[in-house]
Amino acid sequence: MINNRSLLIVAGLAAVAWVGSNSLYIVDETERAVKLRFGEIIEEDIQPGLHFKIPVTQTVRNFDVRIRTLDTDTSRYLTLEKKAVIVDSFVMWQVVNPTRYYEATSGDELSAERLITPRVDESLRNEFGRLELQEIIAEKRDALMSGPTEQLNSLLRDELGVAIIDIRIKRIDLPDQVTQAVYERMQTERNREAREYRAQGEEQAEKVRANADRRQQVLLAEARARAETLRGQGDAEAAAIYSDAYQQDAEFFRFYRSLNAYRESFDNKSDLLILDPSSDFFRYLEGSQPQDTQE
DSSP states (O other): OHHHHHHHHHHHHHHHHHHHHHHEEEEOTTEEEEEEETTEEEEEEEOSEEEEOOTTTEEEEEEEOSOEEEEOOOEEEEOTTSOEEEEEEEEEEEEOOHHHHHHHHTTOHHHHHHHHHHHHHHHHHHHHHTSOHHHHHHSOHHHHHHHHHHHHHHHHHHHTSEEEEEEEEEEEEOOHHHHHHHHHHHHHHHHHHHHHHHHHHHHHHHHHHHHHHHHHHHHHHHHHHHHHHHHHHHHHHHHHHHHHHHHHOHHHHHHHHHHHHHHHHTSSTTOOOOOOTTSGGGTTTTTOOOOOOOO
16 A cells, blocks of 8 residues: 555656656757647747746747858859859748748748759849859949849748848859950950050140240240340340440550551461551551560
8 A cells, every 4th residue: 555655656746757847848048939739820930048838748849040141052054145144052040930931831941942953043133143254243232242242132031931141143254265265355445444544644744845935935035035035134234334434544545546457457476467457456566676686
């Protein structure tokens, strides 16, 4: 009897422990949960903490709501001008609606990724298809992916209960024939820009040279005018000085001028003048015969 009672007590305690352990559950801070009754959701978006459920009839599904990364396969897309580009990308996504996520994927991450991948591929195909190759090369990758990210985020929140945080391009490659065409086009474009810059530089140089020539002519003209003015002033002052000197001793002034004329006329030994001895040119040489000296 005692043994039976002990067994009943142990069984009761075990039942209580089992009920207690199956009635309480914990949702981690990195998770959200939904409560099910026979597969039907009866409580949505359960927050982190300790919670209660009815054993057997109720179950709980926990979902990790941290940001996850999905590496997509390298894909080949056509641009607006039907040129191929090879794109390697990845997607950052996060569960934001546990109820919708469970209904769409049964809470299976692989199923969610299988649904996300084709939608990303389609969005990128549409985005690259509306752009020319030059725009894809020139545009920053973050700006290039902003449109597809916003569109997919809005779409997949409703369809799968997940948010598309970001789509990033790891690499964009070109087929060999396209690469050569791009290089040639870039070289042509750079040569055209170089010619434009060179023409602009030559135009500016011509303007600078023309302005310098004009300034030179102006400065030379001003210098000549100044020189003529100074020369005229000098000649006037010299004439005034000569006139003043002439007035003080006219005979000496005529004598001085004659000496200068003699010096300039006979400056070179090869100079030869044929003049009448009685001309006025020799007036100061007349009567200047050398005197005999006596021992």
